[in-house]
Amino acid sequence: MTAPAEARRLRFLPSGTSIHKLSAVLTLCLLITVFSFTSSAFFSVNNGLTVLLQTSVIGLLAIGMTLVIITGGIDLSVGSVLALSGVVAGLFIKAGLPVVPAMGVGVLAGAACGFVNGFVITKMRITPFVATLGMMLIARGIALQLTGAAPISRLGEAFGELGNGTLFRIVDMQANGFPKVIFPGIPYPVILLAVIAILGAYLLQKRQFGRHIFSAGSNEEAARLSGVNVDRTKIWTYALSGGLAGLSGMVLMSRLVTVQPNEGVMYELDAIAASVIGGASLMGGVGSISGSMIGAFIIGVLRNGLNMAGTSAFVQMIIIGVVVIGAVYIDQIRNKT
Amino acid sequence: MLDVSSSNTPLVQMVDIYKQFGGIHAVEGVSTDLYPGEVMGVLGHNGAGKSCLMRMLSGAMTPTRGDIFVNGQKAALKSPQDARGFGIETIYQTLALANHLDAPANLFMGRELKTRFGNLDEKRMLAEATDALRQLNPNFKNLRDPVARLSGGQRQVIAIARAIYFQAKILIMDEPTAALGPSETAMVADLTKRLKNEGIGIFLISHDMEDVFELCDRVMVMNKGRNVGTFRIGDVNKDDILSLIIKGTLPDDWEPRGANKESSK
Numbered sequence: 001m002t003a004p005a006e007a008r009r010l011r012f013l014p015s016g017t018s019i020h021k022l023s024a025v026l027t028l029c030l031l032i033t034v035f036s037f038t039s040s041a042f043f044s045v046n047n048g049l050t051v052l053l054q055t056s057v058i059g060l061l062a063i064g065m066t067l068v069i070i071t072g073g074i075d076l077s078v079g080s081v082l083a084l085s086g087v088v089a090g091l092f093i094k095a096g097l098p099v100v101p102a103m104g105v106g107v108l109a110g111a112a113c114g115f116v117n118g119f120v121i122t123k124m125r126i127t128p129f130v131a132t133l134g135m136m137l138i139a140r141g142i143a144l145q146l147t148g149a150a151p152i153s154r155l156g157e158a159f160g161e162l163g164n165g166t167l168f169r170i171v172d173m174q175a176n177g178f179p180k181v182i183f184p185g186i187p188y189p190v191i192l193l194a195v196i197a198i199l200g201a202y203l204l205q206k207r208q209f210g211r212h213i214f215s216a217g218s219n220e221e222a223a224r225l226s227g228v229n230v231d232r233t234k235i236w237t238y239a240l241s242g243g244l245a246g247l248s249g250m251v252l253m254s255r256l257v258t259v260q261p262n263e264g265v266m267y268e269l270d271a272i273a274a275s276v277i278g279g280a281s282l283m284g285g286v287g288s289i290s291g292s293m294i295g296a297f298i299i300g301v302l303r304n305g306l307n308m309a310g311t312s313a314f315v316q317m318i319i320i321g322v323v324v325i326g327a328v329y330i331d332q333i334r335n336k337t
Numbered sequence: 338m339l340d341v342s343s344s345n346t347p348l349v350q351m352v353d354i355y356k357q358f359g360g361i362h363a364v365e366g367v368s369t370d371l372y373p374g375e376v377m378g379v380l381g382h383n384g385a386g387k388s389c390l391m392r393m394l395s396g397a398m399t400p401t402r403g404d405i406f407v408n409g410q411k412a413a414l415k416s417p418q419d420a421r422g423f424g425i426e427t428i429y430q431t432l433a434l435a436n437h438l439d440a441p442a443n444l445f446m447g448r449e450l451k452t453r454f455g456n457l458d459e460k461r462m463l464a465e466a467t468d469a470l471r472q473l474n475p476n477f478k479n480l481r482d483p484v485a486r487l488s489g490g491q492r493q494v495i496a497i498a499r500a501i502y503f504q505a506k507i508l509i510m511d512e513p514t515a516a517l518g519p520s521e522t523a524m525v526a527d528l529t530k531r532l533k534n535e536g537i538g539i540f541l542i543s544h545d546m547e548d549v550f551e552l553c554d555r556v557m558v559m560n561k562g563r564n565v566g567t568f569r570i571g572d573v574n575k576d577d578i579l580s581l582i583i584k585g586t587l588p589d590d591w592e593p594r595g596a597n598k599e600s601s602k
Contacts, residue, residue: 206456218435227418227447285437
């Protein structure tokens with residue numbers, strides 16, 4: 001018994017996911033080092049916080065996307081759902097609802113879209129790709145229809161608080177009467193991302209629901225035969241992804257203090273890229289929140305660093321595309337040897 | 338065939354079971370029963386309906402018509418959870434393992450142990466799994482490895498441990514030795530005998546005649562969705578069974594052979 005076991009062992013290198021995560025962290029460190037040399041302004045507290053802020057929206061989407069990808073699915077609708085949630089929140093604020101409950105309704109609208117995705121996928125047996133592609137068009141269409149494709153502005157200062165507020169901002173009033181910013185403060189979106197990421201990792205690693213997400217994605221039939229309620233697990237996973245898309249919609253629209261019904265186009269692809277760079281397998285059963293966060297920051301740092309180095313947006317797209325393919329290719333080589 | 342005496346209720350009784358898929362009749366009017374401490378061989382061609390019949394007992398499929406009784410009580414087995422509630426556990430031919438998860442996660446899949454706060458109790462699951470797996474195979478190592486990296490024998494051990502850990506009363510084994518080497522096959526045979534002595538009723542689907550004659554008390558043969566005969570193992574020999582499997586009938590000159598008469602070997 002030991003002989004074949006050992007032979008089999010040799011074909012796999014030790015613990016795939018941890019190596020992948022390590023290489024992703026190294027990549028991230030390498031990027032930061034390289035960009036620190038190319039631009040003197042890159043390695044600073046201010047720019048660090050900017051990267052964090054810029055990454056928070058993709059990061060939130062990537063958390064939901066990772067859960068969905070681990071079940072063996074995909075959610076192409078998050079970018080559109082983000083916009084629709086913003087529109088719903090904006091319309092409720094315009095109708096007189098206070099900001100916090102209106103944002104709550106926006107997040108729920110996102111979760112409802114995700115719930116519909118899950119229902120269509122499990123009960124109508126439509127593949128996730130097609131179901132969420134349909135939702136991508138439906139949600140975008142509703143968002144544009146509700147607003148007549150026009151932005152909703154004048155939503156009040158309170159609406160901008162989530163996206164623009166900071167914690168621990170230290171401002172020193174100078175003798176000449178001008179304020180001097182000693183520490184710009186941690187932006188609320190960054191804190192939100194950290195909290196949601198920790199909750200997401202807890203859900204995935206420590207709770208039965210998370211274990212069922214892995215079981216369903218690893219071997220759906222086995223999970224079903226073992227008494228896992230696969231349909232319910234998937235529906236809730238898509239609902240969570242939709243809800244997180246709604247939440248990231250709140251963050252994004254709040255940062256702009258305006259609801260833009262055509263925001264978030266192609267964000268789903270960034271979220272998928274972040275998950276995949278972070279080691280999630282589109283075949284299901286593999287992935288982690290921490291990995292996806294590293295993936296999101298690799299994309300964020302790349303964007304920011306290339307911007308600072310003066311690289312054009314078009315070249316950035318090319319580079320990120322190459323990084324995604326490279327990350328998956330390296331993963332495959334490692335799993336084959 | 339149904340000898341329901343008051344002192345000896347069958348563990349399982351399947352009565353007049355039908356299963357149709359569209360126009361296809363996978364199982365037609367099959368009845369069978371199983372007693373505590375008995376191993377019932379379920380034989381037949383691929384596609385004869387034996388796996389289908391067993392899937393209905395394990396709750397993975399629901400019969401189009403017919404009743405299933407467990408301990409004399411009518412049982413509605415609408416899902417694998419229902420079947421497990423009646424103490425029916427299944428070792429699937431495909432093993433039904435999640436390749437990316439480790440042995441404890443697979444052993445407790447769908448029945449995870451939780452702490453007081455509702456978190457997964459990884460420690461206890463690992464400890465219990467170590468116990469359960471070492472009982473079957475003292476050399477079992479790498480419990481934290483994804484099961485994709487384990488050998489066929491180890492994977493089989495996990496599938497078996499999963500069934501017996503939860504105190505099965507009725508065990509369905511679907512070709513448990515098909516993928517195993519000789520020593521592991523012997524281990525499964527020993528285990529089957531041990532479980533039988535503990536009073537567990539076992540349905541054993543197998544193509545291996547040696548196994549069948551060594552382990553089974555009775556055999557039922559299925560052909561084209563029908564049960565073409567249930568016999569005590571001593572009353573038939575290999576040729577009789579092959580005739581049933583292939584033609585659906587016994588040889589023309591067949592009469593019960595009796596345990597003392599020349600058996601197949």
